[in-house]
């Protein structure tokens with residue numbers, strides 16, 4: 001080749017000029033762009049090494065130096081980090097349609113039937129159809145109310161367990177208790193029954209826990225494609241394939257069972273579970289919505305991925321803060337017991353009156369945002385945000401945890417003070433961008449009512465029916481407040497507490 005070029009100086013000159021023109025064009029084009037500030041990056045990994053084990057903390061500290069919109073590079077992937085309420089409003093309201101995509105991921109593809117679920121489905125007609133199924137059919141207010149009996153029964157079982165421990169004054173692992181209750185409520189709403197006991201139940205819970213872990217793993221191959229071989233060598237890919245295959249077999253069995261027992265829940269729509277509802281849509285060609293068997297399985301996995309861990313972290317951190325703040329615990333107990341006035345069952349109407357309870361939950365969502373970095377978005381086209389040029393394909397991460405602790409919007413943000421919400425209209429529904437634990441806009445969470453119904457009823461019940469202390473006379477300030485890395489942030493060490501008095 002070199003010999004050929006030397007013998008043909010005209011071609012050699014032409015190619016050289018052409019390459020130079022390409023380089024200059026690129027430099028000029030980049031130079032003209034007004035990119036957001038970026039911390040220095042390393043070759044190959046970019047800024048990945050700066051994420052640390054708890055990225056919401058590292059990104060908050062980087063943002064304090066570089067501003068509310070910074071451009072990082074995760075390997076090859078340009079990533080916009082959003083760290084203020086104003087910037088979040090630009091992404092999720094002003095330019096919501098442009099940022100309505102999710103980044104592609106080979107792990108999600110393999111675990112979620114080529115992205116046939118709602119959470120990671122690319123923005124478009126299929127996503128729109130699934131969103132309407134979630135909002136209108138699976139998680140409408142009416143449907144969430146129809147699951148009240150499930151919540152009540154499962155919480156009654158939890159109360160019995162606590163009562164037993166209360167009688168023997170033994171410490172209870174509250175973290176495990178909250179994980180179990182949220183799993184069981186989701187499981188019964190999804191399948192109409194629990195999968196907890198026996199070999200099948202245990203295997204299912206194990207698979208779901210591994211599934212959540214794999215979805216939350218930062219896999220190098222996603223960001224540096226030529227290093228994807230590492231996932232094959234270290235067994236990560238094999239694990240993904242194993243979990244995908246085993247979950248598929250389990251879900252196939254469940255679907256088959258429901259098809260055989262068709263109409264088992266009769267015509268009473270209030271008794272329907274998610275699988276029955278989805279099977280109806282699958283078979284009915286008149287609804288204008290078409291889903292296949294894989295969509296049903298992907299949707300069910302979405303419900304477990306998005307609805308279990310997230311909900312239980314709220315209970316875990318709320319209880320942690322109540323034990324650290326005995327006055328807040330007392331205020332809450334007074335409200336709940338005052339409203340119930342000796343009545344044992346708590347209805348949705350009772351919960352509506354519990355303003356302090358709602359303030360405690362809001363403060364927990366602000367201070368311990370369950371998914372601190374929300375769910376990543378991706379720009380579908382070039383766009384200018386707050387004067388900065390953002391290229392199509394840029395991944396977007398919103399640090400909702402940092403926004404919830406921004407002194408620009410919050411007085412004494414590092415203190416747990418539910419009172420701040422008592423005379424305030426600030427809510428978490430996606431309109432107040434200083435409090436966005438559920439995201440906002442088109443891709444906002446459709447499961448808010450479902451999650452809040454379980455959280456409020458569980459919290460009100462354990463506060464109404466028991467008095468609480470930390471084991472061995474420990475004080476609130478002794479509690480380890482460390483966080484465990486993951487998509488949803490749990491306590492690093494489980495929360496143990498003692499129910500000292502029982503009131504039923």
Ligand code: HEM
Nearest residue numbers: 119306307310311370374375438439440443444445447451
């Ligand atoms: C405390 C509990 C929960 C929290 C903190 C939470 C948080 C979130 C967040 C941050 C997002 C991304 C929003 C965005 O991109 O703007 C999301 C999306 C989603 N959530 Fe939740 N969620 C919770 C409970 C639930 C429950 C119970 C379900 C279902 C039963 C659910 C289903 C979903 C789905 C399907 C999406 C994807 C929506 C889309 O991409 O269009 N979530 N959630």
